[in-house]
Amino acid sequence: MASIKDVAKEAGVGVGTVSRFLNESGYVSEEARVKIEEAMKKLDYIPNELARNLYHKKTGIVAVLVPNVSNPFFSEFVDHAEAELYRCGFKMMLCNTEKESNAELEYLDMLRRHIVDGVITGVHSLDVEEYKKIHKPIVALDRYLGEEIPVVAVNHRKGGRLAAEALITNGCKKVLHFRGATQVESPYHERHYEFERVMKQHGIQTICYELEWNRLDSGYYREVVEDVFLKGLEFDGVFAVDRLAIECMNETIRRHRKVPGDVKFVSYDGTYITEMVEPKMTAVVQPIEGLARESVQLIYGLIGGRVYRDKNITLEVELRKGNTTII
Amino acid sequence: MASIKDVAKEAGVGVGTVSRFLNESGYVSEEARVKIEEAMKKLDYIPNELARNLYHKKTGIVAVLVPNVSNPFFSEFVDHAEAELYRCGFKMMLCNTEKESNAELEYLDMLRRHIVDGVITGVHSLDVEEYKKIHKPIVALDRYLGEEIPVVAVNHRKGGRLAAEALITNGCKKVLHFRGATQVESPYHERHYEFERVMKQHGIQTICYELEWNRLDSGYYREVVEDVFLKGLEFDGVFAVDRLAIECMNETIRRHRKVPGDVKFVSYDGTYITEMVEPKMTAVVQPIEGLARESVQLIYGLIGGRVYRDKNITLEVELRKGNTTII
DNA sequence: AACGAATGTGGAACGGGTTCCACAATGCAT
């Protein structure tokens, strides 16, 4: 493997000249250019990025932490984040933290080890103190990680309200509300608070089903749905995250109840799977591409040394009517 | 940011001693140990991985190239690949090549630039010659990239046969067969050849619908389905890749035809979305986790310098009966 | 002719680790 020294020797010039040629910085005569080009071709020379990175103390890599890429919400997020990072000249390192409990810590450590220039995290099981120790570019997707770390999230309060209003408008009287456990305070819990508030305000009964913390696999969702029907819960409306809403709807249909005739559904997130089921799911849609873009723009700025005054970013949600509601 | 020199000075020892201590290689006296540990704590020292990587000429990063992570097949693959790489002590760099046409080339170049130690590619739009030039660890997922590059794939021939037999057993007489364009010869085309062969053998009529090359987004699939119904094609069985099969089934149901009564469906891949629709899709299931595991094991071996005699790996598929077929 | 600016160059120092080598001090057996 040829190095810059070999090229310099072959071309009969100094390493500095070769370096200036490669980086188009400083003066290089036409004569030297030609000789260097020939030498490079002859030796099939490719600069070692590692040496460059060492000098510059950066790698152009951003780590993205998600619980699980096969979850549609995160796979769409990762998809868009990768594209946006690419546009900014960055590469993406991906980490699923769900399976390996200490992966989160390990990836944060990479910041300090200079392996990645920044971290975008959609994950939060570590103590906030761990995050406070690190004074490096970190952006949180929908998590609170301490005052220092900017948060990108949607207006979940509005999301909860839209869902509630949709079910109310559709005349639901008894609504099954699946809510995530509130182990750790996160922005996305707002939707549940607001949903309950609006329901109460309208005097509509809700059945709150508390989900276990940090479980978002299909297997668990199916268990939950089974449990619901086993308990013989009665409801004419459902509010849940996409996957769970779909599982619940399918079971409802299998039990020969009509959707949206007997039971209405509104799901949260609005990933592509809500458009893939029949009937199409009415959903509160998060602008996932926007979340990805904003996260990347923020981390890009932070890595570039920019300081933000008001770092948190909130995007809007909207209700996309499918056929699991009538109006 | 403290360096190893600072630690050495603080502890009153040489840099070599600190290095040996860090790597647990060679002799370090108990006395030196204590002093180094104190110095490290005092300076909050963390070794710079970049410098290590430069010396060792490796980064512990493997690039995974897929057309699009938000495609369920690839998102499951990536999910499992990441987990398996993690177990092997590697980090994963992820690249979606669909949106950026020259990303494929750029990522291959990273091998030569020493940014990644290996590449697993589920993508192939580049000329095979480009791959032949690179004598570095590369593993192909379901693609032919030249004799030198090992291929991990399933037994697609059997997959095609299973699909055909399922539709035949269910008494289909006129089957709609969506097949990918064969721009580039790839292992997965085998399923189409075999499907057609078996159908012909049994004297069953097929309508071949040729898909555009390299398009696997939902939007395109919906266009295709619309086109099919616009053309008024008649069929009592369908064979297609998961997403397309689902889109087609949904439209069929919307047009008040019964599934599986009037039309039977068998999809290919068997990703989680086939279990999420109602009725559940009968599918030829690829062992995605197995593919990921084998790909990682291969790249792990190649990076470690192992030489394989018969490098290609073929896994088995199976038919998972859902409710889009009767028998 | 004199002078400064522009153009061009080679090589040392640096970034932050790892490894190897020369060398020193023990311990233990003969």
Place this chain on the structure above:
DNA sequence: ATGCATTGTGGAACCCGTTCCACATTCGTT
């Protein structure tokens, strides 16, 4: 006392680029 493992150490050389500085040449201007 001698020999030789074993334990332990510091520092130079190396990995491979980048940057800076001292220095050389050419050009245009007055």
